Amino acid sequence: MKLDDDIHNYYEHLVLEKLDALNLSKSKTNDYIADLTCLVLNQLPPRYIRHEVDMAFYLPISERQQMEMNVGQAVKSALEYLDANPKQKPKGKAKQ
Template sequence: MKLDDDIHNYYEQLVLERITTLGLNKTKSQDFLADLCCLALNQVPPRYIRYEVDMAFYLPINERQQMEMNVEYAVDKALRFLEQNMKKKKSE
């Protein structure tokens, strides 16, 4: 069994969905998006799964909504942090 192919953190998908919803995948560089993902994912607890379908059938709707709210907050916070750092670097 290869752990990296069989198991992944469900929050990764939620973070990518949030980035797409905000349109950041069209306006930001790959390096920026990678940093954004790392910062956001470090703010939420890991939720490891094997198959996406498991989450669709077994995750209560209120828990899914809470996870989405957590991701919105984490991505927004990470975005503010990165944008502030970019402004600092430009002013130096």
């Protein structure tokens, strides 16, 4: 059995919308944004869909608002974590 290529986690869409709204690409590296995205998505429950229109039609407004609030909280938490724990650049190999 093969999963359909159209199947994806709806939260991915919400997270990318939120990150775009924050304009992080102007002040952060692509690696930072990728790490941030992973940390945010790992805090959220998966919500798999095939088509965006399915969510637009079937999702109550109150549930959409709750999902957006969850994304905002997850982004805030992930930003705090990354800013408190900056990546260390790997040091060169020691000479032998």
